[in-house]
Amino acid sequence: MSDIQSKDSFKASPFKKLTAVKGMNDVLPGESAKWEWFEGVVRTLMARYAYRNIRTPIVEPTALFVRGLGEVTDIVEKEMYSFEDRLNGEALTLRPESTAGVVRAVVEHNMLYEGGKRLYYMGPMFRHERPQRGRYRQFHQIGAEVLGFQGPEIDAEVILLAHDLWQAIGLTDVRLELNSLGQPPERLAHRSALISHFEKHQDALDEDAKRRLHSNPLRILDTKNPAMKEVVETAPKLLDFLGEASLAHFNALRQILEANGVTYTLNPRLVRGMDYYNLTVFEFITDQLGSQGTVCGGGRYDYLIEQVGGKSAPAVGWALGLERVLALLEEQGKIFPDDSPHAYAIISDASHLPLVLSYLRQLRALGVKVQMHAGSGEGLGSMKSQFKKADSSGAAFALIFGADELQQNIVSVKPLRDGGGTQRTESLEKLNEWALSLQSNS
Numbered sequence: 001m002s003d004i005q006s007k008d009s010f011k012a013s014p015f016k017k018l019t020a021v022k023g024m025n026d027v028l029p030g031e032s033a034k035w036e037w038f039e040g041v042v043r044t045l046m047a048r049y050a051y052r053n054i055r056t057p058i059v060e061p062t063a064l065f066v067r068g069l070g071e072v073t074d075i076v077e078k079e080m081y082s083f084e085d086r087l088n089g090e091a092l093t094l095r096p097e098s099t100a101g102v103v104r105a106v107v108e109h110n111m112l113y114e115g116g117k118r119l120y121y122m123g124p125m126f127r128h129e130r131p132q133r134g135r136y137r138q139f140h141q142i143g144a145e146v147l148g149f150q151g152p153e154i155d156a157e158v159i160l161l162a163h164d165l166w167q168a169i170g171l172t173d174v175r176l177e178l179n180s181l182g183q184p185p186e187r188l189a190h191r192s193a194l195i196s197h198f199e200k201h202q203d204a205l206d207e208d209a210k211r212r213l214h215s216n217p218l219r220i221l222d223t224k225n226p227a228m229k230e231v232v233e234t235a236p237k238l239l240d241f242l243g244e245a246s247l248a249h250f251n252a253l254r255q256i257l258e259a260n261g262v263t264y265t266l267n268p269r270l271v272r273g274m275d276y277y278n279l280t281v282f283e284f285i286t287d288q289l290g291s292q293g294t295v296c297g298g299g300r301y302d303y304l305i306e307q308v309g310g311k312s313a314p315a316v317g318w319a320l321g322l323e324r325v326l327a328l329l330e331e332q333g334k335i336f337p338d339d340s341p342h343a344y345a346i347i348s349d350a351s352h353l354p355l356v357l358s359y360l361r362q363l364r365a366l367g368v369k370v371q372m373h374a375g376s377g378e379g380l381g382s383m384k385s386q387f388k389k390a391d392s393s394g395a396a397f398a399l400i401f402g403a404d405e406l407q408q409n410i411v412s413v414k415p416l417r418d419g420g421g422t423q424r425t426e427s428l429e430k431l432n433e434w435a436l437s438l439q440s441n442s
Ligand code: ATP
Pocket: 097, 127, 129, 134, 135, 136, 137, 138, 139, 140, 141, 272, 273, 292, 293, 294, 295, 296, 297, 298, 319, 320, 321, 322, 323, 324
């Protein structure tokens, strides 16, 4: 197709329309109200668990991810948006996840100096994946990271936090899958067994798996290729290689979860996509989003801090995909809180604007969400057209500031929704006595 669609459209707009980058989405009002509501619930819950917010840069040195996530991982091998700094040639990457960045910040600012830290973050991540429902190139994560604590009680705490979050937003039908990856020596023994298993079944492996057979055989268990289901299911299980200490840690975690009514299934093939995990790994999964069913994943990463150059310290955390959680809520018919204004101000004459605007500000200071009518042509437009705008604004009430009303220091309050009662007048001198009555719809 040519760039110039037709002679007329060329005249009207000489430039080709620009669109967002593939796999990167605008979040428009209406949709963004859901995001803000969800983020608000998260903030409240995080505060109740005494987790504090951390904000790290979106761009990090590429080396952080290569070292942190592991060279032989999907993210580092094929999903990173990397570029060179145009001045000094430094290799930089748009963060594909936030755990590595948080760990870098914790180390850089010596944050574990006075003991452990409970942190959370929210923000965009970038991965060069094939865009599809639930899988984007810019997507958004909310994550919890706890650094400096070793015991299973903290693994339990982060899982309970996620569990409580699902409850707080009314999300149902997410199941928890749990596994333990043990410690490096246990992994090593398992690795040998894994390699021999896969060597015996070479013909069942795809290209990725063949390439990773000796460099990172554990990663093969994380395959999304259905054709490899059987060879993965029959592979040696890490759980069978765990020693006493690892098992004790895992069992203590399971006990706390069970005592708190958190049901889970053991999934011995759950390994997660990054190399930094040890001991506990877990995912919250739904069957209602097709193949993009993992809404939240995490685990323990006791060796990452050292790998990023810090003094060795244990850590555990998770990240959830905001788009997937909201899509799932939508799928489950969630009614999101209404973000329409409480009231729409109709103003009969432009000469009253200075006075009316001062009343609107007083109402806002009292907590009322008020949308002011603004003219789209010359002047403010007819009362009829203003009422139309009031209706389509979604407001529960129209506040009518007419010349007569203002003369008497009153305003007419007209309900716009069914069941809102009859029109009444209220005093402009005693706004505080009736402002609250406008807020009943939120
Ligand atoms: P998947 O197996 O679906 O690729 P992942 O293991 O790569 O997920 P993590 O790196 O653990 O995902 O990220 C945590 C969560 O972030 C995921 O459970 C998912 O909800 C979300 N997520 C990951 N990648 C994307 C993406 N490209 N688009 C949207 N959400 C994503």
